[in-house]
Amino acid sequence: MYDVDAIRSDFPILSREVNGKPLVYLDNGASAQKPQAVIDTVTRAYAEEYANVHRGLHFLSNLATEKYESVRGKVARFLNAGSEDEIIFSTGTTEALNLISYGWAAPRLEAGDEIILTVMEHHANIVPWHFLRERQGVVLKWVEIEPDGSLDPQKVIDAMGPKTRMVCVTHLSNVLGTVVDVRAICEAARDKGIVTVIDGSQAAVHRPVDVRQIGCDFYAITGHKLYGPSGSGALFARAERQAEMRPFIGGGDMIREVTRDNVTWAEPPMKFEAGTPGIVQTIGMGAALDYLEGVGMKNIAAHEADLAAYATERFDGLNWLRLQGTAPGKGAIFSFTLEGPAHAHDISTILDKKGVAVRAGQHCTGPLMEHLGLSATCRASFGMYNTRAEVDVLIEALDLAHELFA
Ligand code: PLP
Numbered sequence: 086m087y088d089v090d091a092i093r094s095d096f097p098i099l100s101r102e103v104n105g106k107p108l109v110y111l112d113n114g115a116s117a118q119k120p121q122a123v124i125d126t127v128t129r130a131y132a133e134e135y136a137n138v139h140r141g142l143h144f145l146s147n148l149a150t151e152k153y154e155s156v157r158g159k160v161a162r163f164l165n166a167g168s169e170d171e172i173i174f175s176t177g178t179t180e181a182l183n184l185i186s187y188g189w190a191a192p193r194l195e196a197g198d199e200i201i202l203t204v205m206e207h208h209a210n211i212v213p214w215h216f217l218r219e220r221q222g223v224v225l226k227w228v229e230i231e232p233d234g235s236l237d238p239q240k241v242i243d244a245m246g247p248k249t250r251m252v253c254v255t256h257l258s259n260v261l262g263t264v265v266d267v268r269a270i271c272e273a274a275r276d277k278g279i280v281t282v283i284d285g286s287q288a289a290v291h292r293p294v295d296v297r298q299i300g301c302d303f304y305a306i307t308g309h310k311l312y313g314p315s316g317s318g319a320l321f322a323r324a325e326r327q328a329e330m331r332p333f334i335g336g337g338d339m340i341r342e343v344t345r346d347n348v349t350w351a352e353p354p355m356k357f358e359a360g361t362p363g364i365v366q367t368i369g370m371g372a373a374l375d376y377l378e379g380v381g382m383k384n385i386a387a388h389e390a391d392l393a394a395y396a397t398e399r400f401d402g403l404n405w406l407r408l409q410g411t412a413p414g415k416g417a418i419f420s421f422t423l424e425g426p427a428h429a430h431d432i433s434t435i436l437d438k439k440g441v442a443v444r445a446g447q448h449c450t451g452p453l454m455e456h457l458g459l460s461a462t463c464r465a466s467f468g469m470y471n472t473r474a475e476v477d478v479l480i481e482a483l484d485l486a487h488e489l490f491a
Contacts, residue, residue, distance in 0.1 A: 087380075087388045089388065089470065089472055092380065092469060092470050093470045093472075095120040095121055095376075096118045096119065096120050096121070096470055097121060097124070098118050098119075099118065099470060102440065103437070103440045103442070104437060104438050104439070104440055105440075106438075106439055106440030107440055108442065109439075109441040109442065109471075109475045109478045109479065110442050110468075110470075110471075111441060111443050111465040111466060111475070111479060112442045112443055112464075112466060113290070113310070113466045113467060113468035113471075114287060114310070114418050114444065114448075114464060114466030115444050115466070116309045116310060116315065117290065117309065117310050117311065117312045117468050118312065118468075118470070119312055119313070119369075119373070120312060120376050122372050122373075122375070123312060123313055123314065123369050123372045123376065125372075126368060126369055126371075126372035127314060127365055127368070127369040127372075130149070130152065130364070130365045130369070134148050134149055134152060134368075135364075136148070136149045137149070137361055137364070138153045138154075138361075138362065138364055139355075140337075140338075149364060149368075152368045152371075153362070153364050153367055153368055155371060156174075156367050156368060156370060156371035157169040157170075157174070157354075159371045159374045159375065160172045160306075160319045160321075160370075160371075160374065161321075162378075163289075163294070163374050163377070163378070164285075164289070164294050164296045164304060164306070164321050165294070165295040165296060165298070166296055166297070166321050167324075168324070170324065170327075170352075170353065170354055171321055171322055171323060171327070171354070172319050172320070172321060172354060173319065173320045173322055173327075173353070173354040173357045173358065174317075174318070174319055174354075174358055174362055174363070174367050175318040175319060175320050176316050176317070176318055176363055176366075177307040177308065177309065177315075177316070177317070177318035178207075178210075178284060178285075178286045178305040178306065178307040179209040179307075180318065181303075181305040181319070181320035182209055182210055182213045182253075182282065182284070182305055183333065184320060184330075184357060185213070185282055185303055185320070185322075185330075186213035186214065186216060186217060187213075187331075187333040188330040188331050188332060188357065189303075189326060189329060189330045189331075190214075190217055190223075190251060191216075191220075191221065191331075192331050193250070193329070194217055194223050194250055194251075195222075195223075196221060196222030196223070197222065197224060197248055198223050198224070198248055198249075198250045199223070199224045199225075199226045199246065199248045199249045199250065199251075200214045200217070200223055200224070200225055200226065200249075200250065200251045200253060201226045201227075201228060201241060201244050201245065201249055201251070201252040201253070201254075202225055202227055202228070202253055202254070203227070203228045203229075203230065203236055203241070203254050203255070203265075204227055204228070204230055204452045204453055204455075204456045205230055205234075205236070205255060205258045205260065205261060205263065205450060205452075205456075206253070206254070206255055206284065206450070206452070207255065207259055207284060207286065207448075207450055208449040208451065209284065209286070209449070210253050210254075210255060210282070210284045211451075211452065214251075214253060224248070226244055226249070227452065228240050228241050229456065230261075230263070230456065231412075233410070233411045233412050233413075234258070234261035234262075234263045234409065234410030234411060234412045234415070235263055235412035235413070236263060236265050236266075236412075238265070238266040238269040238270050238273075241254065241270050242269070242270065242273040245273065245274065245277055249277070249279050250279060250280065251279060251280045251281070251282060252270060252274050252279055252280075252281050252282070253282040253284070254270060254281075254283060255283075255284040255286075255287070256283050256284065256285045256288030256294070256304075257285075257287040257292075257416050257418075258287070258410065258453075259286065259287050259418065259448055259449075259450070259466075260409065260410065260418070260420045260448045260450050260453055260462065260464065261409060261410025261412065261415065261418070261420060261453075262393070262410055262412070262415035262416040262417065262418035262419065262420075263410055263412040263415055263416075264288070264292075264412070264414055264415060264416060267281075267283050267299050267301065268298065268299050268300060271283075271299055271300040272300055275300055280302045280303075280326065281300075281301045281302050281303070282301070282302065282305075283299065283301045283303065283305070284305055285304050285306045286306065286307045286310055287310065287418070288416075289306045289310075290311055290312075290468070291385070291389055291417065292382060292385075292386040292416075293382040293383055293386065294306075294382075296321045301321075301323075302322070302323045302326045303320060303321065303322050303323070303326065304320070304321040305319075305320050305321075306318060306319055306320075306321075308366065308367075308369070308370035311373050311374070311377065312373045312376060312377065312468075312469075313366075313369050313370035313371075313373030313374070314363075314365070314366040314369035314373075315366070316363045316366040317363055317366035317367050317370035318370070319370075322353075322354070322357075324353075327354065327356075327357075328353070330353075330356075330357070332357055332359065333357065334359040334360070335348075335359055336359035336360040337359065337361075338351070338355060338358060338359055338360060338361075339351050339355055339356050339357065339358060339359040377469075380469065385469045388469065389417040389467055389468075389469070389471075390417075391473075392417050392467050392471055392472075392473065392476065393415065393416065393417040393467070395476055396417065396419060396465070396467070396476045396479075397411075397419075399476055399477070399480045400419065400421070400480075403480070403483065403484075403487075405424040405425070405487050405491075406421050406422075406423055406424075406483065406487075407421055407422045407423070407424065408420070408421050409421060409422070409457055409459070409462055417466070417467035417471075418464065418465075418466045419464065419465045419466070420448070420462040420463065420464045421463055421464075421465075422459065422461075422462055422463070423483070423486065423487055423490065425487075425490050425491065426490060427486060427487075427489075428445075428461065429445035429446065429461040429462055429463045430445045430446070430461065431486075431490070432445065432463050432483070432486045433463055435482065435485060435486040435489065436479070436483070439478065439481070439482040439485070440478070441478060441479055443463050443464060443465045443466075443479075444463070444464045444466070445461055445462070445463045446461050446462075447460070447461055448462070465479055
């Protein structure tokens with residue numbers, strides 16, 4: 086039995102009020118709230134266990150290193166990676182995708198080589214590839230989505246040509262909630278020797294992920310959406326790809342030896358982790374993964390599927406609301422506009438007065454907004470602690486916004 090009340094009581098912020106109303110936090114797609122277990126772990130890490138990692142021979146440094154390094158195994162288990170050496174810590178998906186761009190792609194790709202993207206990618210999975218277009222003449226090939234926001238994997242497969250070197254695709258759209266059949270895409274890409282990059286920022290929060298079953302080369306996750314601290318994240322990078330990668334950022338910790346004339350690298354994954362890392366952030370991410378494991382990703386997925394079905398039913402009753410993205414099996418992320426003059430920012434301001442936190446804007450998806458012919462949407466994104474009652478509060482607040490602008 087999924088005890089949502091017990092889960093809610095683990096998140097202290099959920100009991101606060103906003104604008105005199107109980108908080109209804111529906112901005113999980115931007116960043117999720119933190120359970121007490123994460124807050125306690127972070128506090129303890131600073132209060133009792135803090136020192137720099139990997140470089141001390143004293144008690145606290147060894148303790149901090151042990152706590153920090155133990156998270157690699159947790160991430161590997163969370164993603165079902167073959168080995169914890171395939172896990173590179175990052176500050177989030179943005180840094181991880183830039184590491185791939187600078188570390189793997191830049192030294193390999195030449196003018197005319199192609200990277201396939203879909204129009205619903207987040208800027209984090211677009212801009213690092215634009216760098217290669219600008220600097221090296223790499224061609225970005227865009228795959229369109231269907232009218233309901235789904236992505237036909239065959240269209241991605243059909244776009245793969247002799248010049249295609251990489252496919253970079255989201256596992257779950259942060260705007261439409263569309264779930265992508267990344268396994269089919271990766272299988273076809275592997276047969277053609279094309280490297281696959283999966284942006285798992287949203288998917289890993291909402292459903293179990295198995296990188297071995299997906300068969301991707303790279304899979305990026307970000308800690309702050311996974312109920313962990315901001316500034317934490319991880320990249321699964323298949324061992325063969327890691328062996329081909331140059332380091333991205335140079336400095337301490339990532340070297341074997343530095344002389345006046347030469348430098349040699351540490352073994353992966355350390356080779357890709359220069360300088361003092363986000364020690365406590367990463368340890369906090371480990372606590373978040375423990376928490377998620379305790380609840381069970383399958384249980385979270387089932388709870389959110391129920392919320393998504395209920396929200397869809399309630400949205401369907403509003404004939405003045407335009408939902409963007411109705412793909413079958415979509416995640417609990419709903420973007421919408423209202424008929425009439427109300428701008429997404431106005432709607433979110435009215436919702437905020439009712440204690441309902443949503444996001445309004447482009448959601449870092451310029452090409453998708455262009456595809457939809459919209460400058461902005463409102464987005465309600467649900468998490469493990471949201472309830473049907475909160476869907477009702479959202480609908481009431483939307484009714485009010487509609488009345489005000491009608
Ligand atoms: N990719 C997707 C699909 C996202 O939703 C986000 C964050 O909103 C990112 C990438 C970027 O993540 P971060 O800012 O944590 O690096």
